[in-house]
Amino acid sequence: MASELHQTQVDLDGLLEVLGRNLYSTPAVAIRELIQNAHDACVRSRLETGRDGDFSIRIQADSHRNQIVITDNGSGLTYEEVLKYLATIGSGYTRVLRDSSHNEDMVGYFGLGFLSAYVVAEKVEVWTTSYQTPEQTWYFSTAGGKKFAISATAPAQVGTTVKLHLREEFYHLAESDLLQGLIERYCCLLRVPIFLNNDDVQVNNLVAPWRLDAATSELQRKKRRLEFAAIFEGAFEPLCAIPIPENNPWSLKGLLWVQDRGGYATSDYRNISVFVRSMFITGECRELLPLWAGFAGGVVESVALSPTASREDIQKNERFYEIRDFLAETLIEGLRTIAANESSVWRRILSRHNQTLLGAALSDDRLFEVMQNDLKIPTTIGDVTLPAYLKQSGGVIYIRNEDKNSQEELLFRAQMKPLVSGYLYAASGFCQKYAHWNHLKAHILGSGDGETKLFTEETVDKAIHDKLAALLLRKNEALSCARFEPAHVPLLVIHDQDVALKKRIERDEADKRIGSAALSLARLHTQAISAEIERRLYVNLNSPLIAAMIDGTQEAAGHLAVAVRAYMESLTHQVDDSDSNFSDELKRFSDALLAITKGE
Numbered sequence: 147m148a149s150e151l152h153q154t155q156v157d158l159d160g161l162l163e164v165l166g167r168n169l170y171s172t173p174a175v176a177i178r179e180l181i182q183n184a185h186d187a188c189v190r191s192r193l194e195t196g197r198d199g200d201f202s203i204r205i206q207a208d209s210h211r212n213q214i215v216i217t218d219n220g221s222g223l224t225y226e227e228v229l230k231y232l233a234t235i236g237s238g239y240t241r242v243l244r245d246s247s248h249n250e251d252m253v254g255y256f257g258l259g260f261l262s263a264y265v266v267a268e269k270v271e272v273w274t275t276s277y278q279t280p281e282q283t284w285y286f287s288t289a290g291g292k293k294f295a296i297s298a299t300a301p302a303q304v305g306t307t308v309k310l311h312l313r314e315e316f317y318h319l320a321e322s323d324l325l326q327g328l329i330e331r332y333c334c335l336l337r338v339p340i341f342l343n344n345d346d347v348q349v350n351n352l353v354a355p356w357r358l359d360a361a362t363s364e365l366q367r368k369k370r371r372l373e374f375a376a377i378f379e380g381a382f383e384p385l386c387a388i389p390i391p392e393n394n395p396w397s398l399k400g401l402l403w404v405q406d407r408g409g410y411a412t413s414d415y416r417n418i419s420v421f422v423r424s425m426f427i428t429g430e431c432r433e434l435l436p437l438w439a440g441f442a443g444g445v446v447e448s449v450a451l452s453p454t455a456s457r458e459d460i461q462k463n464e465r466f467y468e469i470r471d472f473l474a475e476t477l478i479e480g481l482r483t484i485a486a487n488e489s490s491v492w493r494r495i496l497s498r499h500n501q502t503l504l505g506a507a508l509s510d511d512r513l514f515e516v517m518q519n520d521l522k523i524p525t526t527i528g529d530v531t532l533p534a535y536l537k538q539s540g541g542v543i544y545i546r547n548e549d550k551n552s553q554e555e556l557l558f559r560a561q562m563k564p565l566v567s568g569y570l571y572a573a574s575g576f577c578q579k580y581a582h583w584n585h586l587k588a589h590i591l592g593s594g595d596g597e598t599k600l601f602t603e604e605t606v607d608k609a610i611h612d613k614l615a616a617l618l619l620r621k622n623e624a625l626s627c628a629r630f631e632p633a634h635v636p637l638l639v640i641h642d643q644d645v646a647l648k649k650r651i652e653r654d655e656a657d658k659r660i661g662s663a664a665l666s667l668a669r670l671h672t673q674a675i676s677a678e679i680e681r682r683l684y685v686n687l688n689s690p691l692i693a694a695m696i697d698g699t700q701e702a703a704g705h706l707a708v709a710v711r712a713y714m715e716s717l718t719h720q721v722d723d724s725d726s727n728f729s730d731e732l733k734r735f736s737d738a739l740l741a742i743t744k745g746e
């Protein structure tokens with residue numbers, strides 16, 4: 147059969163239902179759409195008639211009659227335009243004018259917004275008088291949008307009035323407080339003044355700091371930025387506000403700020419509000435800020451950002467990501483400027499967000515460069531900056547990644563050298579990056595690498611080595627001779643961290659804490675680790691006690707060895723360490739001392 151050409155049919159009822167009820171997340175946006183139409187009609191009038199000023203939008207809410215009336219003194223519509231634009235879904239003059247004039251002030255584009263009126267209202271009435279036919283006013287009414295009536299009516303002022311007869315479930319929309327909040331949220335930056343009920347005070351009277359006139363002093367601008375940021379941040383005071391440099395490729399305007407609040411490294415309070423063509427789109431576009439900026443907020447406005455059709459979100463297109471990168475750069479540059487010029491603000495930023503910034507600096511080199519010398523890291527001498535730490539450590543960064551006392555730590559304490567608590571926040575990574583950037587040495591304790599550099603091993607006579615090994619070693623241990631300071635530390639027992647991990651993972655109780663998938667993966671890794679040597683003893687040849695052991699009789703040396711070993715063990719004993727028994731260690735120590743005193 148030859149193919150036939152058919153016209154696609156549209157089920158208007160179904161389409162209205164889907165578009166009207168599902169396009170927007172909240173019915174309140176119907177009001178936003180109508181205000182936006184009124185605004186665009188004012189812009190149209192300005193563009194087409196040259197009239198400038200005296201535009202306004204007035205909203206009357208009647209909660210007794212359950213009606214909302216929105217009146218503008220914009221362009222109005224001719225009879226043909228009512229049919230072509232208002233009564234045709236998906237078509238609008240705003241798009242036509244935006245495309246031909248390239249004017250960026252109009253908000254509408256999709257030709258869908260008016261549809262939302264049918265969702266909240268059982269009846270919609272419109273009176274409109276076009277500036278093109280000012281003697282002619284048209285009355286348009288529809289119940290549900292499927293059928294409409296249009297007729298000439300008594301002449302009125304140029305402009306448009308839309309009356310919504312609310313459906314019962316949306317009666318609450320006619321409450322003044324709700325409308326006030328809605329205008330303040332969505333329309334606060336719209337340039338056409340909006341009045342509510344018979345109040346003569348303009349509701350949308352917020353002045354964006356980037357719209358201040360050229361004569362405004364820098365001091366006033368700064369004050370305005372902070373005030374403006376405070377309005378949008380809500381929960382937290384802004385500590386500083388960073389203006390977005392203008393003349394960028396996206397005509398992006400706005401500001402970013404740092405929140406004045408304490409937080410953990412993982413806290414994510416990113417908060418950004420986006421305006422497109424002066425209309426609020428969303429307050430939840432946190433992806434526009436870099437992931438590391440959990441402490442930052444912002445307000446941005448750009449015509450380069452494209453709203454979705456519901457105008458409740460921003461399309462994640464190429465420009466979105468370009469702008470995101472630009473904002474990250476702006477934030478970093480802003481922080482750099484504050485670090486250089488406003489020391490008290492900078493100190494507050496650092497003190498509030500030190501933990502977060504440690505991680506942030508790890509994920510962005512430029513940020514790292516700005517703050518590497520100012521961020522504090524947790525160490526055994528408290529939270530200090532790395533330059534301060536290095537002065538005390540002798541120019542090397544010593545990092546312990548285990549949250550347990552270890553004998554290496556003991557050695558560091560004895561040497562009065564501070565240790566970085568690398569297991570806290572991003573301290574370990576930060577220190578290693580710092581060392582790399584500044585050509586310094588960073589030693590991680592407990593990793594084989596760190597130890598060999600910590601102790602210079604020394605070869606001794608096999609007989610001496612064997613004697614010491616026989617005296618001091620327990621099961622699964624190896625002995626190395628070394629020299630280190632101070633001499634009053636006779637030996638150190640270093641636990642191999644890989645082996646300790648293997649033991650932990652292979653213990654049955656690990657099952658209770660680690661998910662089974664993760665556990666089997668971890669076991670795959672630990673199977674390869676040989677558990678033969680769990681601990682390594684570094685014997686200090688500088689120590690007079692070790693010298694006494696080498697020279698002493700087998701018996702005296704034996705007592706000394708037990709005492710030394712037990713003493714060192716008890717110093718680092720962990721109460722939760724199930725492998726050793728603290729009491730036994732103390733008894734051994736005490737018995738050995740007694741034996742030595744008795745000269746046995």
Ligand SMILES: Nc1ncnc2c1ncn2[C@@H]1O[C@H](COP(=O)(O)OP(=O)(O)OP(=O)(O)O)[C@@H](O)[C@H]1O
Pocket residue numbers: 179182183184186187218220221222223231232236237238239240241253254255256257258259260261306
């Ligand atoms: N108050 C008004 N004054 C003059 N023209 C209006 C008014 N309200 C609507 N219109 C006309 O009706 C058209 C359709 O409006 P509608 O709200 O459906 O879509 P839009 O505003 O063009 O686009 P969007 O869906 O992006 O909001 C508008 O483009 C405009 O030409």
